[in-house]
Amino acid sequence: MATKELIKRTETSTERVQKKRKRIPHVDVIENQNEYILYADLPGVEEKGLDVTLEKEVLTIKGEAREEVPEGYTPRFTEFSPSIFERSFSVSDEIDRDKIKATIKNGVLKLVLPKAETAKVKKIEITQG
């Protein structure tokens, strides 16, 4: 990694975030006839710490894990530490923006992105002529 990048990373991480590490969550995205469903693993995140935004064509998921380790604890070994999960996706016009639904349970975000009427596959009935 370039030194410049490293320095930049250190600077941003010392601002508000302090010890929290930024991580890219693992996702599953499934398409079915009427919608796209996105699942994201966000362990430790609850509604309060979750932020889903759609700006123009960019869908951003941001989740901050609840402080798992209270102050005064010293780590013996850490593999995740309190984290901030962040990831962005580009979204096409095919999605009905007003009907996006988000739920979070057991640290998994489920986003349902319904397809716009125009994007749905329509079956055309054939009538006998």
Add this chain to the structure above:
Amino acid sequence: MSIRDLVPFRRRGSLRRWDEPVRSFFEEVEELFDRFFGDYELEPVRERWGLFTPKVDFTEDDKEYRITAELPGMNEKDIEVTMDEHSITIKGEKKEDKEDKGKNYYYRERRYGSFTRTIPLPEDVDVDKVEAKFKNGVLTLKLPKTGTGRSIKKIEIKS
């Protein structure tokens, strides 16, 4: 570090150390990755092979040890915690939603399957008072200290 350490790909066999003749293929691959990427954050080998492995943090204060494990998408019933004097074991299975099987995937990164993680414990854990809690996909284990563990003793140096 010698220049040989910088070469990521070598003939199989030359990677083995003389003192550890029986090393698993997995360990070899892991070492190879570690050497190549330095201290980059890397997933455990198991995950690279598509299996689920929870990440674990182990912290302590004066009174207790805390172990937290990331188990997104699971619930209490899927997890089993057992312990003996020397270690604690977290066991479980992360199941895939049945309704989603066989659908069209754009991304498929989340891992599933059964896992076991055993964490060695320090000597001064009060085994009878261990508490486990599960919330938001994170398992938290609190292990109080007995207070009778090995204390730090200063050794006087005589001249």
